[in-house]
Amino acid sequence: FYLSREGKTDEARNIWKQAFSLGNAVSAIALGVSFKISNNNSEAISWWKKAVDAKAYSAEQYLSDLYKDSLKDYDNAMYWAKRMLQDKVPGADQRIGLLYQLQGNTPLAKQYWAKCGDDGNVSCMSLLGITYYNEKDGPSAVLWAGRAANKGFVPAMNLMTRIYSFLLFDPAEAKKWAQKSSSQGDLEGTFSLGGLTAIVDNDMNRACLLWSQVILKANSLISTNKDQSDTQSWLDKATDQYTKHDCKTVLGN
Numbered sequence: 001f002y003l004s005r006e007g008k009t010d011e012a013r014n015i016w017k018q019a020f021s022l023g024n025a026v027s028a029i030a031l032g033v034s035f036k037i038s039n040n041n042s043e044a045i046s047w048w049k050k051a052v053d054a055k056a057y058s059a060e061q062y063l064s065d066l067y068k069d070s071l072k073d074y075d076n077a078m079y080w081a082k083r084m085l086q087d088k089v090p091g092a093d094q095r096i097g098l099l100y101q102l103q104g105n106t107p108l109a110k111q112y113w114a115k116c117g118d119d120g121n122v123s124c125m126s127l128l129g130i131t132y133y134n135e136k137d138g139p140s141a142v143l144w145a146g147r148a149a150n151k152g153f154v155p156a157m158n159l160m161t162r163i164y165s166f167l168l169f170d171p172a173e174a175k176k177w178a179q180k181s182s183s184q185g186d187l188e189g190t191f192s193l194g195g196l197t198a199i200v201d202n203d204m205n206r207a208c209l210l211w212s213q214v215i216l217k218a219n220s221l222i223s224t225n226k227d228q229s230d231t232q233s234w235l236d237k238a239t240d241q242y243t244k245h246d247c248k249t250v251l252g253n
Contacts, residue, residue, distance in 0.1 A: 009034060009038070012034065013031060013034055016030050016034070017031065020050070023054075025051055025054035025055060025056035026051070026056055028047045028048065028050045028059065029048065029056055029059050031043075031047040032044040032046075032047035032051065033062070035047065036062075036066065036070075041066060041070060041071065044062075044066060045063065045066065048060075048063050048066075049063070052083070057083075057088075057089050060080045060081075060084045060089055061080075061084055061089060061091060061095070063076075063080040064077045064078075064080035064081045064095055064099075065077075067080065068099065068102070074099055074102055078100075078103075081095040081096045081099055082096060093113070093115050093116035093119075093121070093124065094113065094116050094121060094123055094127070096112045097110070097112035097113040097116075097124070097127065098127075101131075106131065109131070110128060112124075113125075113127050113131075114128060117144060117147070122147075122148040122151050122156065123148075123153075125144045125145070125147045125148035125153075126144070126145060126153060126156045126159060128140075128145075129141050129142075129143075129144040129145025129146075129156060129159050129160075129163070130145075130159060132144060133145070133162065133167060136167060138163060138167045138168045141159075141163050141167065142160070142163055142168070145160050145163060154184050154186050154189070157177050157178075157180050157181040157184075157186075157189060158177075158178075158181050158186065158188045158189055158192070160174075160177040161174045161177040161181065161196075162174075164177065165192070165196070171199050171200050172200050174192070174196055175193065175196040175197065175200050178190075178193040179193055181193075185217070187214050187217060187218060187230070187231065187238075188230075188234060190210050190214050191211065191214050191237055191238050191241075193210050194206075194207040194208075194238070194241065195207065197210060198245075204245060204250050205250055205251065207245070208242065208245065208247035208250045208251050209251065211238045211241050211242045211247060212238075212242060212247065214234055214237075215238045215242060218231050218232070218234055218235035219235065222235070
């Protein structure tokens, strides 16, 4: 791994090949990753299959992901996801559900997510919450998103905020969930709390302060290269609300 990080790819691969020949199955996974980084998918597949044959079953998730994300071959992606389930590799149910959703079979996707959700996987609970939210099934959305949110899963707290804001039309309850998310330092939660504070409490001063917090934190994340994938989006939204409601005047700045 050190040689690979130093850019000495051929040397690293030779060492991994030697290790694999001596019975180290995990080396085949490392080789697959190395070839995937080099966009040599056929070699990556070959080495990951060798890893599986040598009982390094975690290689199955790499195979499933490569077929899904790079090759858009959902049949092979599903084959390896189901091999994960067979070989008890963590995350199989969630992955199978995602693949069924991509294939347009939402009922089967929900079956697999319900199984891993019942097993305590908060991502599966949240995926079910999102699916029911999109289907406009408020009670089911609350059931599953709430289970994940009550386990401290921040994305599910934000989902609960959206469910109560846009599906069940209960801004006071939405504000409670936005507060929980915001207390974890989440940009979406703090942004939503600003809008809901204006609606529920008619407190524009507090709303403007919350939007300003989003702007400051988002700019800090971006300037220190700790940018999250959606940081710019929340920065833009908060800036828009700050300007739209003339927060500079509201806050007396």
